Amino acid sequence: ARYVETDSLEDAYGFINSLEIPIVVKADGLCGGKGVIIAQSHDEAKRAAGEMLSGNSFGDAGTKIVIEEFLDGCELSVFAVCDGHDYVVLPAAQDHKRLLDNDEGPNTGGMGAYAPTTLVNDTIYRKLEERVIEPTLKGMKEEGMPFTGVLFIGVMVVGGEPIILEYNVRFGDPECEVLMPLLKSPASELFYKAATGDLSSAQIAFYDKHAVGVVMASKEYPYKSSEPAEIIIDDIVHNDIASNAHISFAGVGRGEEDKLFATGGRVLVCVGIGDTIKEAHDKAYMLCGQVHFIGKQCRTDIAYQALGLET
Template sequence: MKVMVVGNGGREYSIGLALKKDPNVSELFFAPGNGATPQLGHNVTCKDYEALADFAKENKIDLTIVGPETALVEGIVDIFKAKGLVIFGASKAAARLEGSKIFMKNFLSRYAIPTAKFIETSDAQKANQFIDTLELPIVVKADGLCAGKGVIIATSKEEAKEAVADMLSGKSFGDAGLGVVVEEFLDGYELSLFVVCDGEDYKILPAAQDHKRLKDKDIGPNTGGMGAYAPTPLIDDVLYKKVEERVVKPTLMGMKQEGAPFEGVLFIGLMIVKNEPIVLEYNVRFGDPECEILMPLLKTPASELFYKAATGDLKNLNIEFYTQYAIAVVMASENYPYGNSKPAEIIIDKNIHEGLDNTHISYAGVSLEDGKLYATGGRVLLCVGMGDSIKEARERAYLLCGQVHFVGKQFRSDIAYQALKHDK
């Protein structure tokens, strides 16, 4: 089977890593890929999605897997399907669940799916009036895609109103902020749940927990994610069932009623408040860094999962996962998430310590020059460790962190801290 992965981040590298080990996969392509993906397959550059679909057809690509949200929102799946190609991902209509937070919040309301109290508006006065009714802190979100950074948690009403003004003026997030969602802050803990769907059937993957804040103890600005682990002990069978009945089933039913049956992977960002699941957001693709830990836990050949989902055949898939834990620690560049950093050569120690056989690196923001890898993105790479307990997986991930060097590297030292007290 020839497979192409669309995207250039750690998520796509991790999907590629799983496919590289898959005996069903004969050849692997990345569009456009990053500086490290040539270790796994061939990088492909095309001027647009039409040209990429033509490339897939000419090269007899059996399956295309879409990683990033932008391509989905822009309709890559519709273009490929129109040419008779097999592609894993959400249609343009279904991708509105992530492409517009206003659509998403109204969808939740229409189908009585639990979510925070909110208002969506492009009128600053209405937003400010709603802000005055809320207790602190207050959440302000830009409507459109902001690469995981379009959320402000304001600690004063003045800050919330200023965030609204900056978004609606286009100052903060350009056109993505010309509509806003203001909502109440929920006090609980976050979980990431991923559901692979084929429009009719679905498979729920092990729940993960992401760490959004830049620094230890969950302080500092929100980022695209500084680390994650799975499966998490912060969810049990009772809570899984609540999420399935109250969120997963009505979401998929609702999307069918909207005329946009959901295919691909649905990320459900949950806040658990007093053991009740409340939806924070939907994404229409794998989370990053959650994908980097779910892929190595997947025992079923990755090509089978993606192909059966893309061809409406999930009901015939028996999905299996390894009974281990995985932890990913993001190594970010010096100025992340505030701005760009100077390219820095990545050096990995040659000496191998005991325990590193259960670790690997997933490369993200890297470029290849003269045979050397350079850190050129915000989130540069992820150190992944696996083990029979969260503690063991964590120790291995951080052992690998000690082997990787580049100027200005920064990473959190407390990934999975909430789970450690539950560890076996």
């Protein structure tokens, strides 16, 4: 994709004028996953660029920006656990960045995810290994800095070809919450073998299952902080939900009488596990129905792209 990285508003405006809409405007720094604007007009792109460069949107994180040509395809998250020379690729996941159903509203840190996604096949996995993971590990090793850890690759698949949107060196959230339940081998073995440069001897296996995670966010997310709200979780009486769904807590705290409170941002993730994406999806949303706090918000269409292919 065509792009420019700049701290000049004049250069930003000039490049924006050269692009077709929609246009991607990104803050160059860390913004908690919210520093990307998909502008639907040239004027919106210019406003976003101006707000970022002035520091009004993201402070110092936006004083340099990246403007990109928009790519139309399916976006995936692929993670490789690396020990400096060998690696283990985890099942590809798909995040849902927009706040609202139908991928509308502002970008967030992620409103839900599922794995493995049916939108990637063995050919795409192999292309990512040959074009991205292996050259990255080779190059880091040649520079005397072998990479050990989690390589997070943000991928857009366009016409069957994987195009790299971003690198990171951590697990993604909420992707991690749906990947860990699929790991049949002990996570400690995977991470220890990576840390000690011994992944080649690891016997890493995954369950033949699917996992869907639905984020429940606070009332004002992602615009501003929210007032603390008590969380009430109903007793789980459905055995299948008790056995195949769980909650991963995030923006929570304890109050008087040890009560649980939503303290802002993304509060928790309801994760369902099943033999199909539909089963996992239904369990996750059944668990969501058991969780209550004032102002709670969540998307109702997590995994919609995969569900459309499955039905």
